[in-house]
Amino acid sequence: MSFLTGEGMTGGYGGADILHDCTISVDKGEIAVIVGPNGAGKSTAMKAVFGMLQIHTGRVVLDGEDITSLSPQDRVAKGMAFVPQTSNVFPSMSVEENLEMGAFLRRDDIQETMDQVFDLFPILKDKRAQNAGELSGGQRQQVAVGRALMTKPSLLMLDEPTAGVSPIVMDELFDRIIEVAQTGISILMVEQNARQALNIADKGYVLVQGRNRFTDTGKALMNDPEVRRSFLGG
Amino acid sequence: MFNRNVLYFAIMLGLIVLVGQTQSWNVALTITNLCIISAVMALGVNIQWGYAGLFNVGIMGFAAMGGLAAMIISVSPVQEAWSAGGVGVLVSLVLAAITIVAAVFTYRALEGKSFRLLALFIVVLAGSWAVRAFLDPATAAIEKVNPASTGYLGGLGLPIILAWPVGGIFAGAAAWVVGKITLGLRADYLAIATLGISEIIVAVLKHEDWLTRGVKNVTGLPRPVPYEVDLQQTQWFLDLCAQLGANPVTFSSIFVKLCYMVLFASVLLIILWFSEKALRSPWGRMMRAIRDNEVSASAMGKNIKSRHLQVFVLGSIVVGIAGAMLTTLDGQLTPSTYQPLRFTFLIWVMVIVGGSGNNWGAVLGGFVIWFFWIEAEPLGLWLMELITSGMAEDSALRAHLIESAAHMRLMTMGIILLLALRFSPRGLIPERN
Amino acid sequence: MDNILNALALMANFVFVPAIAYGSQLALGALGVTIVFGILRFSNFAHGDTMALGTMCTILITWWFQSMGISFGPLPTALLALPFAIVICSAFVLVSDRVVYRFYRKQKADPVIYLIASVGVMFVFNGIVRFIIGPDDQNFADGERFIIKAREFKRLTGLSEGISIKVSQGITVVTMIVVVALLFWFLNKTRTGKSMRAYSDNEDLALLSGINPDKVVAVTWIIAAALATIAGTLYGLDKSFKPFTYFQLLLPIFAAAIVGGLGNPLGAIAGGFVIAFSEILVTYAYKKFAGYLMPEDWKADGLIQLLSTDYKFAVSFVILLLVLLFRPTGIFKGTGV
Ligand SMILES: Nc1ncnc2c1ncn2[C@@H]1O[C@H](COP(=O)(O)OP(=O)(O)OP(=O)(O)O)[C@@H](O)[C@H]1O
C-alpha cells in the first residue's frame, strides 16, 4: 500500500464526469508526476485527491486511513499540502505573511520552518517584507511552494509549479523539489514540461481524457516509444 | 404550467372582487388602478433586471421624472411668471447646455495633456457661474409671482395623456446619463449611482420651487377623464344610472375610475405586448445570453456595454411612463411622497416575487404586492389589536404597538423579499427558457 | 491682518471643524462597507440601517442608564452604552448572516443576489427600528455641550469670529482615531486579522491553508456591526438620530468607500474626508468669508454659495461619478471593478 492512493476516482464539477476510474499513488519520499495534454484532467485529479471536488466512485487513502469524505481543511491537518496551478499566493500580503498563513493551523513555533523555507529559497528572505503580488512569476511560485511547506506536510502536491518560469529557474525549482523529497516528503506533481519532470520522477502517470493511459516508473515512461511519440514530442 | 399561471391571475381577480364586495367597489377600483400602474413599473424593472441582470436602485427617481412630465405637460403656463423670469431661465438652460458641450469638448481635445482635469474644472466652474448668474435672479423673480397659488413657471397646458410618453423620455434621458457612466463596471456601482440620481431628482423636485412649487405641491392637474361633478349633470350618464339602478354620486366616482382603468390597462397591454415581442426576438435572446454569461458573450464580440445601455434606458422609459400615469391618477405632483421604500424597493419585491425574467410574472407581482401593501395596513392593525386585546386599555405598550403597526409593513415586505429570493428565486411565474 | 485671522477662524468654525467630525463619521461608516465588501464581496445596502439599528440600541440603553441615574460626567452617557449596543447590534447582524447570507455563500451566488438580499435585510432592520423607536428625531446627547465656546474663543483671542468645538465633535475625532488604530492593528498584527486579509485576497487559497471561513465571516460581521454602531452613535450625538437620515447616509458612505477604492480600508478613511470636505466646502456660503478678505467697500450680492445645502447629496454623487469615470478602482486601488 502506498503512502497516498487515489483509487478509481470518478467524478467532475457537477456536470459530466471528468475523471474516469483514475488511480494515482505516491510512496513515502517519492516523486510522482502526472503528465498529459491540456484539459486531460490533471488539475482535476489533483483537486479530487485534495477533496476540492466530489468524487462519487473511488476513494482516497492516506497512510492507511480512508480520507475520502474529509474536507480540504481537514486534509491539511492530516499533513497534506497543495499548491494550486493559478492564484496560489496572497497577492496583497507580504512574503512573510504568506508563509505565516501557510502555517495557520500550527500552534507551535513556526520560526524554524520559516528559516528552512528561507534556506530553500534564499531570495524569499530578501523579499520577506514585499507583497507577493509584486514578485516575479518565478519568485511567486517559490512563495507558493514555501507557503505549502509551512505546514510541515508529509505530502506536497504541486500543480504545474514551473508554469511561466524561465528554463534556468525551472531547473532550479526542480532541484529544490528533489531536495524536499529527500527530506522524506512525498511529492505529487503535475507538469507541463514532461521530459524534465519524468526525469526526476520515481513514478509517472500519463492522463488522457480523465483516464490513466500509461503508468510506470519515470524512466520506463521516458523510454516507452509510444509515450515518447505521443506525449514527449518524439 | 400555463393553467397555474391563469389560476394565479384568477385568484388575484377574486381578491379584488372580494374587496369590492366586502369593502366597496370604489376601494377595489382604486386598488386595481394602482395595481396596473405598479405592474407597468414592475415591467420596466423586469426589462432591466430580468432581461439583462441590471440592478437599478433608483426606480423612485425615474418615476419622479414621469411625475414631473405630467405636471409640466398638463398645467397651464403662468404668464406673469414667464415674463418675470422666463427669459432668464431659458438663457441659463442654453448656457448649461453650452457648458456641457464645452466640457466634453475640452476633455476630448486635451487628451493626454497634464492640465486636462484643471481645464475641465475651470470650464465647469465658469459655466456654472454663468448659469447661476442668470438662473438665480430669474427663479427668485418667478417665485415671487403670487407664491401662495403659483410662484412657478407652470407648464405647457397640453393634454395630460401626452405626458406619458414624455415622462418616459425624461426618465430615459436620466437613465442614459447614469448608464453611460456606470454600466460596464461592477453591478454595485450601477446600484449606488442609481440610488444617488434618484435622491437628486427628488431633491430637485422638492427644492426647485420655480419649477415644481416644491413642497407646496402642484394640485389640480387636468384629467384625461371626465370629472364626477360634470358627469352627475350629464343626461346620458343620468340615464345610464337610471338603467343600472345606481346612485349617480357613487356611480360617477366608480365610472371615473373605470375610465382610468381602461386607459391604464391599454398602456399596460401595449407595453406588455412589446415586452413579450422583444423578449422573444433575437434581441431578447441575445440579452439573456449576455446576462447568463457575460464572458462568453463578450468573447463572441458582443458589445455588452451598449446593449446594457439600451436595456437600461428602455426599462427606465417604462418606469417613467408609469410614474407619469401615477401622477395623472393622483391629479397632483407632491414631491414629498417620493419615498424610496415605496417607489424603489416595493417594485423590487414585485419583480422578485412575480418572477424575474417573465413579463407576466412581473405583472402578477405588481398586482399581488400592491394589493397586499394596501391591505397589509388594516390587516396589521387588526393583528395588533388581536395581540394586544389581553392588555389593559391604557397600557403604554399597547398604545405603542398599535401605533407602530404601520411600520410592520416595511418589515413584512423585507421578509417577503427575503423569503421569495431564497425559496422561490424564480418567482411565481418563472422565466421560460 | 485681523481680517485674515477672522476669515480663517470663520473657515475653521464652519468648515474645518464640522468637516473633520463629519468626515470621521463617514470614514467609520465607509470602513464598515469596505470591510464587508473586501471579505464577503458585496455592497451591503443594509449598512445605513445597521447604523440606525446600532444607534437605536445605544439610545435605548442610554435612556435606561439615565433613568437609573448613571452618567458619564461631562461626557455623554451614550459612550457608556456604546459597548452594550455593539454587542446587541452584532447579534442582530450575525443572525441576519445566519438566516440570509450564509445560504447564498454556500451556493456561491452572484454578488448581485447578495445585493438584493441586503436590500431585504435593510427593509427588515428599518422596520425594526421604526417599530421600536419610531420614525422621528431623537436627541440623546447629554453631558457637557462644548469643549470651547465661540464666546470664550473670542474673549481669548480678541477676534470677532469665534471657533466653537462641540464635545460630540471632539469625541468623534478621538473615537475615530482610536477605532482606526485598533482596526489596523487587528488586521495587520493578529492571527485572526491576517487570516481575514488572506481570505479577502484569495478565498480558495485561504481555505487550502486551513483558515476557517465561518470564523472569518463572523468576525467580519462583528467588526462591521461595531463600526456601524460607533459611526451611527457619533453621527447621532453630533447631529440627531432619525432613521431616514441614516438610510440617506448610504450614498455618501458608499461614495467614500468607492472613492477610496472598495475593499481598501485606508482608502475608505481618505474617501470619508474627501466627501465630507467637498460636501461642506461646496455648500458653504462664502459671503462673510469674502467680506473679510475683500476691500472695505466691496459688497457681495447673494450668499456666494456654490450649491444649496438641499443638494449636499449631489456632491457625493458627482464625486462618485467622477471617480467612476476617471479612476474606477478608486484613488487607492481597491479590489473593486
Ligand atoms: N471549475 C471547473 N468547472 C467545470 N469544469 C471544469 C472546471 N475546471 C476544469 N474544468 C473542465 O475539466 C476538464 C479538465 O480540466 P483540468 O483543468 O483538470 O485540465 P488540465 O489537465 O489540468 O489542463 P491544463 O494542462 O491546461 O492545466 C476541462 O475540460 C475543463 O473544461
Ligand SMILES: [Mg+2]
Ligand atoms: Mg491544470
